[in-house]
Amino acid sequence: AADMGKDLERVLITEEELQAKIKELAGRIDEDYAGEELLIVGVLKGAVMVMADLARALHLPVQMDWMAVSSYGAGTKTSGVVRVLKDLDTDIAGRHVLVVEDIIDSGLTLSWLVHNLKSRNPASVEICAALRKPDAVKVPLDVKYIGFDIPNEFVIGYGLDYAERYRNLPFIGTLAPHVYGAS
Ligand code: PRP
Ligand code: MN
Ligand code: MG
Numbered sequence: 001a002a003d004m005g006k007d008l009e010r011v012l013i014t015e016e017e018l019q020a021k022i023k024e025l026a027g028r029i030d031e032d033y034a035g036e037e038l039l040i041v042g043v044l045k046g047a048v049m050v051m052a053d054l055a056r057a058l059h060l061p062v063q064m065d066w067m068a069v070s071s072y073g074a075g076t077k078t079s080g081v082v083r084v085l086k087d088l089d090t091d092i093a094g095r096h097v098l099v100v101e102d103i104i105d106s107g108l109t110l111s112w113l114v115h116n117l118k119s120r121n122p123a124s125v126e127i128c129a130a131l132r133k134p135d136a137v138k139v140p141l142d143v144k145y146i147g148f149d150i151p152n153e154f155v156i157g158y159g160l161d162y163a164e165r166y167r168n169l170p171f172i173g174t175l176a177p178h179v180y181g182a183s
Helices: 016-031 048-057 108-118 136-139
Strands: 008-013 038-045 062-071 082-086 096-104 124-132 145-148 173-174
Touching: 016 048, 016 124, 016 145, 038 048, 038 108, 048 062, 048 096, 048 124, 062 108, 096 108, 108 124, 108 136
Parallel strands: 038 062, 038 096, 096 124, 124 145
Antiparallel strands: 008 173, 062 082
16 A cells, blocks of 8 residues: 555554445345346546445446546535536446445535436436545435445545545545645
8 A cells, every 4th residue: 555654644444444344335235236237336536446345245236337527616625516527338227326435525526416317317326435524414415325424534545535645545544734734
């Protein structure tokens, strides 16, 4: 994994805890979709680790597809207006779709995305996210599968980046304030 040096403040969720939770969620998903075929949709780039682990933990017949989206505006807070950088390759009409995310922060990305996907007449759309922050509860979003509710801190690892770094850490850590604050 990446050399964290002094950038890591502390480990919030260990690799073992993450892997156990993914297996638990996969068990529930296997039960809930028994007899069905499932399309899991990862939101690039953060969702790559959850997608890879979840897909391998599922016993259902699954297909994998990806979307890349970007929030409009240069601010640090997402605006809620989303631009599609890469759309699905799959026609999801009549399909059971499970959107997979690393984190729900404000909830704006997923609330836009779920609305967008539902307009394509899928059989169903549900959400699976590894992490959720407290602010997310302010946006009405029905999240069926959630790994961990976490405090409002800057978290990295397991797909989550700070300036495109640290995504490859196998655990969730908090970033030391000196990395993103005044040096
Ligand atoms: C992050 C994260 C979620 C989204 C959550 O992605 O991976 O996709 O933000 O934020 P929200 O709930 O406030 O909308 P980001 O836009 O940083 O892109 P990335 O996945 O490529 O890192
Ligand atoms: Mn993302
Ligand atoms: Mg990011």
